[in-house]
Every structure is written in structure tokens, then in C-alpha cells.
Amino acid sequence: MRRLILLSLLLSGTAMAQDRPAISVETLKTVTQTLGSDEYEGRAPTTPAEDKTVAYIIDRFQKAGLKPGNKGSWTQDVPMVEITATDVRPFTVSGKGAPITLDYRRDMVVGTYRVTPRIDLKNSEMVFVGYGITAPEKGWDDYAGVDVRGKTVVILVNDADWQTMGRDGPFEGRAMTWYGRWPYKFENAAKHGAAAALIVHQTEPAAYPWAVVQSSWTGPQLELDEPGDHMDQAQVIGWLQEPAAQRILAAAGRDLATLTKAAQVKGFRAVPLGLTLSGGFSNTIRRQASKNVIGVLPGTTTLGDYVLYSAHWDHLGRCDAVDGDDICNGALDNASGVAGLVALAEAQAKAGPAKRSIAFLAVTAEESGLLGSGYYAQHPVFPLSRTVGGVNMDGLNVTGRSRDFVLVGKGKSEIEDMVVPLVKAQGRYIGEEAHPERGGYYRSDHFSFAKLGVPMLDGGSGEDKVVGGKAAGRAASDDYVAHRYHKPADEYDPNWDWTGAVEDLTVYYQLGRKLAEHPGLWPNWYPTAEFRGIRDMSRKNAQ
Numbered sequence: 001m002r003r004l005i006l007l008s009l010l011l012s013g014t015a016m017a018q019d020r021p022a023i024s025v026e027t028l029k030t031v032t033q034t035l036g037s038d039e040y041e042g043r044a045p046t047t048p049a050e051d052k053t054v055a056y057i058i059d060r061f062q063k064a065g066l067k068p069g070n071k072g073s074w075t076q077d078v079p080m081v082e083i084t085a086t087d088v089r090p091f092t093v094s095g096k097g098a099p100i101t102l103d104y105r106r107d108m109v110v111g112t113y114r115v116t117p118r119i120d121l122k123n124s125e126m127v128f129v130g131y132g133i134t135a136p137e138k139g140w141d142d143y144a145g146v147d148v149r150g151k152t153v154v155i156l157v158n159d160a161d162w163q164t165m166g167r168d169g170p171f172e173g174r175a176m177t178w179y180g181r182w183p184y185k186f187e188n189a190a191k192h193g194a195a196a197a198l199i200v201h202q203t204e205p206a207a208y209p210w211a212v213v214q215s216s217w218t219g220p221q222l223e224l225d226e227p228g229d230h231m232d233q234a235q236v237i238g239w240l241q242e243p244a245a246q247r248i249l250a251a252a253g254r255d256l257a258t259l260t261k262a263a264q265v266k267g268f269r270a271v272p273l274g275l276t277l278s279g280g281f282s283n284t285i286r287r288q289a290s291k292n293v294i295g296v297l298p299g300t301t302t303l304g305d306y307v308l309y310s311a312h313w314d315h316l317g318r319c320d321a322v323d324g325d326d327i328c329n330g331a332l333d334n335a336s337g338v339a340g341l342v343a344l345a346e347a348q349a350k351a352g353p354a355k356r357s358i359a360f361l362a363v364t365a366e367e368s369g370l371l372g373s374g375y376y377a378q379h380p381v382f383p384l385s386r387t388v389g390g391v392n393m394d395g396l397n398v399t400g401r402s403r404d405f406v407l408v409g410k411g412k413s414e415i416e417d418m419v420v421p422l423v424k425a426q427g428r429y430i431g432e433e434a435h436p437e438r439g440g441y442y443r444s445d446h447f448s449f450a451k452l453g454v455p456m457l458d459g460g461s462g463e464d465k466v467v468g469g470k471a472a473g474r475a476a477s478d479d480y481v482a483h484r485y486h487k488p489a490d491e492y493d494p495n496w497d498w499t500g501a502v503e504d505l506t507v508y509y510q511l512g513r514k515l516a517e518h519p520g521l522w523p524n525w526y527p528t529a530e531f532r533g534i535r536d537m538s539r540k541n542a543q
């Protein structure tokens with residue numbers, strides 16, 4: 001509590017110049033339009049479009065007045081390996097009745113983390129493992145009493161209580177936890193020795209339609225190039241479209257709804273299906289480094305401390321064509337976030353150096369599973385123990401001002417206490433997340449830093465629009481998810497309204513400035529947050 005009072009005193013004493021940042025709408029438009037244009041081909045990492053993108057960001061950082069952030073260099077190499085599944089034959093489910101054929105893309109998508117030229121799965125026994133969660137602290141283990149080594153596990157998407165309204169439940173009720181995210185599910189299946197792990201896609205708990213699974217999981221897949229070639233992972237990872245999963249379960253004499261109900265109860269036991277899965281594919285393997293771009297505004301007195309702003313520069317590149325257009329431009333996702341990063345760099349540089357340094361990080365391969373930020377967090381250019389905290393941007397508000405500002409994954413860190421007065425000063429209020437079940441906090445790059453203890457804000461305009469209220473906000477966000485998210489239609493629109501983005505960027509600017517001008521400030525995670533322990537340890541070791 002004491003600390004909160006101190007914070008609000010500091011916040012009320014802000015100098016005028018710091019209050020009114022020079023956020024340039026011109027910059028927001030130009031950067032978004034440029035990086036979102038067809039010339040940048042959707043910014044897939046390790047393609048020629050990457051070189052262009054990286055060069056453009058460096059140029060903008062330089063012109064903004066930043067210095068190269070990585071020992072005289074603007075970039076950090078991120079070693080990656082690209083695996084493209086080729087020659088994917090239909091998979092076959094056999095055992096009871098006539099075999100079921102699973103067509104690639106229509107019924108399922110498959111791939112692998114393993115860096116190996118050939119994957120073959122032969123008669124692998126199928127087991128339904130509910131939500132595929134092992135959470136000892138909650139006394140929950142979907143793998144209890146079953147040996148899945150060499151077997152194929154079929155897993156439900158999200159976590160066991162996502163249908164509960166409110167936050168009560170073993171997995172924070174409606175809110176999605178880390179246990180609900182697909183990277184966790186594949187990781188946990190591999191830990192248990194599964195040969196294949198297939199997640200059943202359902203649009204509502206997944207938060208996106210099958211078309212998104214199709215476009216994201218087919219074509220070249222990137223991962224970090226690490227010793228061991230990921231051979232400790234399952235041979236096959238993938239997704240089943242819901243009707244295909246229903247056919248499989250029906251063949252086993254089961255049905256999805258009943259199994260789902262059973263899986264939502266603590267003490268659920270995995271269900272062997274009496275079926276086997278066979279199939280295979282070849283992989284084309286390409287090793288190549290991608291790049292994070294790092295600029296810095298060096299501090300004046302405490303320059304070994306860093307305030308961090310981040311946004312991913314990558315998107316999906318060439319993707320499934322819609323009406324002859326096969327470039328997933330990613331104008332909103334996340335050319336707009338990079339534009340925000342550049343606009344903040346300009347504004348902070350214009351205000352002059354602060355006491356602490358301010359770092360600007362444009363990371364690669366977010367769309368492939370937070371790879372660029374994950375690599376940075378493992379190999380930080382600036383020590384994480386001296387990284388005070390910061391803001392990540394993934395998709396700015398381009399639909400005009402919102403009355404509310406949403407803290408994604410609210411209840412995590414003291415950064416939130418610093419943001420609240422800044423939002424209120426704009427005459428706005430802190431709104432509730434519209435879709436806590438989507439697990440937003442675990443879905444972009446701030447999570448890579450949070451996992452290693454750095455408190456990062458994921459927040460911005462909510463759906464309560466100044467013009468049109470919640471109905472207008474909801475309609476706009478539903479329309480984006482249904483028609484543009486991860487599709488060729490995510491293109492720059494000259495009619496976008498940036499006024500809401502400017503308000504959000506003003507909050508990010510003021511938060512960063514406050515942290516940078518007060519070297520005594522070390523906002524921590526709340527005691528209940530999952531990342532508190534690691535932060536305390538890292539800060540202790542640094543002192």
C-alpha cells in the first residue's frame with residue numbers, strides 16, 4: 001500500500017513536457033502503410049522481405065534519433081530453422097469399422113518440431129486426454145494413470161473451465177491460463193512421451209476459425225535452431241477440425257460433448273479409444289538466422305537500467321490466396337505495432353534522454369510462437385535483472401477513441417497501478433477484457449519477458465467506443481477476427497481513425513517516461529502472480 005501512495009505522488013508531479021508527447025499520426029500512417037504494402041510481401045522471417053523490413057525499421061530508428069542497441073549493431077541474430085512439410089498423404093484412423101481418412105488441410109493439419117527429413121507414424125494407439133493439462137499445484141493431471149509413450153493423444157483446446165462465466169474455477173474460470181495455450185499442450189504431450197499430439201479445433205474456445213489454423217500451420221514453419229534439433233518433441237503435432245474429431249470419436253463409440261463434460265471435472269481419467277493412427281510426410285529443412293532490431297535512447301545517469309518497448313515486425317508472408325491475393329500483409333498485425341514503436345521512439349527522443357535508458361525492440365517470428373522475443377529473453381542484450389519493465393504492442397486501435405482501456409490479464413503487476421491514473425487523466429476508465437477466454441496475455445511477445453520476470457504491460461483501447469459504444473466496438477472486433485485476422489485482407493486502410501491509438505500511445509509514453517525518469521522505481525509482480533518468484537530472484541542476484 002505504501003508503495004502505491006508513493007507512486008501516485010510521483011505521478012502527480014510530472015513535468016509538462018513529459019505529459020504531452022509528440023506522437024506523430026503521420027508516422028503511424030506511413031510506417032503502417034509501408035510495411036503493410038505488397039512490396040513487403042507480408043514480412044515472413046528469413047525471406048528477402050525480411051531484409052527490406054529490417055532495413056526500413058533501422059532507417060526509421062536512426063532518423064528518430066536512436067542509437068544501435070546491440071554493441072554498436074542495430075540487430076541481434078536469431079538462429080532459426082524452417083521446416084516445410086511436403087508430400088503430406090492423408091492420415092488413416094483404423095481399429096473399429098471402416099478406416100477413416102483424414103485429408104490434409106480439410107480434416108487436419110500436421111507438422112513437427114523435430115528437425116528431421118522424414119516423419120512416419122505407424123499404428124499409433126489413440127488416447128483422449130481431455131485438456132492435456134498436468135498442474136500439480138491444482139491437483140490436476142489429465143495424464144494420471146495412463147501411459148501414452150508412442151501413442152497419439154487427442155486434446156481439447158483451451159482449459160477445463162473456459163465455459164464458466166466469471167473468474168472462479170480451477171483455471172481462473174472464463175480467463176484462459178497458460179495451460180490452455182497450444183504450445184503448453186504440445187510441450188506437455190512430449191514430456192509424457194506421446195508420438196503425436198492433435199488438438200481438436202473449436203472456434204469459440206480457440207478464439208479463431210479453422211481457416212486461421214489452416215493458414216498458420218501449413219507452409220514453412222519456423223522454430224529456434226537449437227542443439228538437439230528438438231528430437232525430444234513429439235513426432236507429429238497438429239490440429240483436427242471438429243467434424244473430423246467427431247467422426248473419430250464416433251468410430252470409438254464415444255461423442256465429443258460427453259467426453260468434454262467428463263474432461264471438465266477434476267479427477268478425469270484419460271480414455272483409450274481403441275483406434276490407431278498412421279500417416280507420414282517429408283520435411284524440407286532450411287537453417288537461417290533472422291533478426292531482432294534493437295535501438296536505444298541512452299540514459300543520462302542510470303544508463304545501465306532499461307525501460308523496454310517492443311513490437312513484432314514479422315507476419316505470415318505468402319499465404320492461402322483469397323480472390324487471387326496471396327499476401328498476408330499484416331497491416332494491423334503488426335505493421336501498426338511497429339509504427340507505434342517508431343512513433344514512441346520519435347517522441348521519447350524529442351523529449352530528450354531520461355535518467356535511465358529506453359530500449360526499442362522490434363522482434364522477429366512472433367507468429368511462429370514468440371520466437372524472436374523468446375530468443376532475446378534467453379540471450380538478453382540488456383540484462384533482464386536491470387530491465388525495469390515496459391510495454392508490448394501488437395495491433396493498435398485503428399477504429400477511433402475508446403472510453404475504456406483494458407489491462408489484458410489484469411491483476412498481474414504494479415505496472416497496472418501506474419497505468420490507472422494515466423488512463424483516468426484522459427477521462428477514460430479501466431474496462432474488463434471482452435474475451436478473457438482467449439488468453440491474450442500469453443499470446444504475444446510480452447509473455448516471453450514476463451516468463452523471465454520482467455513486468456510488461458499488455459493493454460490498450462477496449463470495445464467501448466466514444467462513437468457507437470460497446471455495440472460498435474464489438475462489431476468492429478468480431479469483423480476483424482472473422483474477415484481480416486491472419487488473412488490477405490489485413491491491409492492498410494487510409495480511412496483508419498488513429499485518434500484512439502494516439503491516446504493509448506500517450507499512456508505508453510507517459511508510463512515509459514515515468515519509469516525512465518525515476519531510477520528508484522522497480523514495479524514488481526503482485527505476490528499472487530506466476531512470475532513474482534523469478535523476478536525476486538533475478539533482482540536479488542543483480543544487487
Ligand SMILES: [Zn+2]
Binds near residue numbers: 312333334366394395
Ligand atoms: Zn501479432
